[in-house]
Amino acid sequence: ETGVTQSPTHLIKTRGQQVTLRCSSQSGHNTVSWYQQALGQGPQFIFQYYREEENGRGNFPPRFSGLQFPNYSSELNVNALELDDSALYLCASSFGGGRIETQYFGPGTRLLVL
Amino acid sequence: SQKIEQNSEALNIQEGKTATLTCNYTNYSPAYLQWYRQDPGRGPVFLLLIRENEKEKRKERLKVTFDTTLKQSLFHITASQPADSATYLCALAVMEYGNKLVFGAGTILRVKS
Numbered sequence: 001e002t003g004v005t006q007s008p009t010h011l012i013k014t015r016g017q018q019v020t021l022r023c024s025s026q027s028g029h030n031t032v033s034w035y036q037q038a039l040g041q042g043p044q045f046i047f048q049y050y051r052e053e054e055n056g057r058g059n060f061p062p063r064f065s066g067l068q069f070p071n072y073s074s075e076l077n078v079n080a081l082e083l084d085d086s087a088l089y090l091c092a093s094s095f096g097g098g099r100i101e102t103q104y105f106g107p108g109t110r111l112l113v114l
Numbered sequence: 115s116q117k118i119e120q121n122s123e124a125l126n127i128q129e130g131k132t133a134t135l136t137c138n139y140t141n142y143s144p145a146y147l148q149w150y151r152q153d154p155g156r157g158p159v160f161l162l163l164i165r166e167n168e169k170e171k172r173k174e175r176l177k178v179t180f181d182t183t184l185k186q187s188l189f190h191i192t193a194s195q196p197a198d199s200a201t202y203l204c205a206l207a208v209m210e211y212g213n214k215l216v217f218g219a220g221t222i223l224r225v226k227s
Binding site: 004033035040041042043044045048056058090092102103104105106107108110 | 118150155160215220
C-alpha cells in the first residue's frame, strides 16, 4: 500500500508568480484535503476534494484553487504569490468525503516566496 | 470567536514520567477530536480519535480524554521515552464545514533521558 506523496518537496518562487503543487493520495482513498502550515502554527484547512468536486473550503482567497483527477490525485494552484504564502503545504487523503475520520498526511511541500 | 488552545510553551519531562498535554476549545461543537504527532519537516501522523460520546480512549502508552462540558481534551503519554519528543497537534472535526479538521498550534514535547 502506497502512502500519500507530494511533489516537489521544496520550492522557491518570487512574489507575483504562480505555483502548482501535486499530491498522490493513498491507495483506495477518494478524498484529498489541502492544508497550509505556517511556521510554529497548526495546519489551516484550504479546501477538500471528493470524487473530483470541491467539498468544502476554508478562509482562503480565490487565488488558491485546486483540482482532483479521476485517479484521485490532486493539485493545488496558487496565483499571484504573496510573501505570506510561504509555508508548508500539506495534503491529506482519506476515504468517504463528508464522513472523513482519519486523514493520512503527506510529507508536505515547503514553499518559500521571495 | 472560535478558538483551539494548546499549551503554548514546550513541555519538558524526564524519561519514564507521564506527559499530559491539554487542548481547550471555545465555540465549536466537534463531532470528534483527534491527536496527531508531527516531527520537524514532516507531515502530521494520526495517533488517536475520540468521539463526542466517548470519555476516554487508549492505545498502548497513549490515553485521550474528552470532556464536552469543559470543552477540553487531555492527551497522556505514559512511561515517556526520548523518541516521544515531537510536536503534538489537537484537531477538531467540524461538521458544519464538511468534517474539515481545525487544528491547534501544537505543543512541543521534549523527553530527556
